[in-house]
Amino acid sequence: MTAPIVQTSRAVTLVGGGPMGRGDLELALSHAPVLVAADSGAITALDAGYMPQAVIGDLDSLDAEALARLPAERVHRITEQDSTDFDKALRNISAPVVVGIGFTGGRLDHQLAALNTLVRLSSRPCVLLGDKDLVFHAPRSLQLDLFSGERVSLFPMHAISGRSTGLKWPINGLALAPDGLIGTSNQATGAMTLELDSDGMLVMLPRTNLAEVMRAITLP
Missing domain, CATH: 2.60.120.320 (Thiamin pyrophosphokinase, thiamin-binding domain)
Structure with missing residues (x-):
């Protein structure tokens, strides 16, 4: 079995490329200090002044300029197209809990795919933060x-x-x-x-x- 890309004993903030509210990144990091980005979430993090410890995804939403801002050793390209970038990132994080932002706004199909991932990867505790609500897969x-x-x-x-x-x-x-x-x-x-x-x-x-x-x- 392939080892996770990110292994930590601390909570992880996973930032995606979807819409998020003002202050959401800071809020998430105050609870989950290890920052990881899923594909274009790296741009969100960098523009807010944060350097992600890892960037995971197929990277089809990162142009050369964005990639040049990231240390090469922190960029992890997963080329298969059978899963979303949220799925690729979450299954490659081993942490006590993950707080996801930038996954519940924007396109409805992206939101539904994120909920599907929460259930399929239920062994990876994760709470997705939206502008009004949060959602998580319940343990038994x-x-x-x-x-x-x-x-x-x-x-x-x-x-x-x-x-x-x-x-x-x-x-x-x-x-x-x-x-x-x-x-x-x-x-x-x-x-x-x-x-x-x-x-x-x-x-x-x-x-x-x-x-x-x-x-x-x-x-x-």
């Missing part, structure tokens, strides 16, 4: 300290069942599926727990919960 056992009344959306990426506490509308006994019953706009009544019978559940929360989500999904 999850505990979050949330405020009462806070919005919690659960979206199954395949048929899944489980149990919950701390939700206004519990999922106990429900069969959830992407083409059936989903859990959009539930509400927390306080601390929330999920016990899921399989992988494949995405959780969406207000982005103010970034630190708590990172705590909950970080690998030891």
Whole structure:
């Protein structure tokens, strides 16, 4: 098995080339100080005054000028075209948790592909930060300290069942599926727990919960 390109005991900020809000990069780095870029995310990082420790992707969005700004040993080209740059980067990062920015705005197909990657690479804990929300793949056992009344959306990426506490509308006994019953706009009544019978559940929360989500999904 090929060793990951980035191996670290600290949280990683992974920046993509999509739209992001003012201050998002600084926010992510304050929680996840190791900076990695997926393809044209390197331009975003460099323009903000940061040098990524690694740039991973097919590099089709980096021109010669951008590449010249990067140390050659930090650039890692993966030429296969069967996956997105987010996928290429995430599967080549070994870290307790990854915070991804620049992956949830812009084109809808890119957003859906990123959600697909979250599920397929569920062994790589990752939270994607958007302009209002964050999204992550739920481990089978999850505990979050949330405020009462806070919005919690659960979206199954395949048929899944489980149990919950701390939700206004519990999922106990429900069969959830992407083409059936989903859990959009539930509400927390306080601390929330999920016990899921399989992988494949995405959780969406207000982005103010970034630190708590990172705590909950970080690998030891």
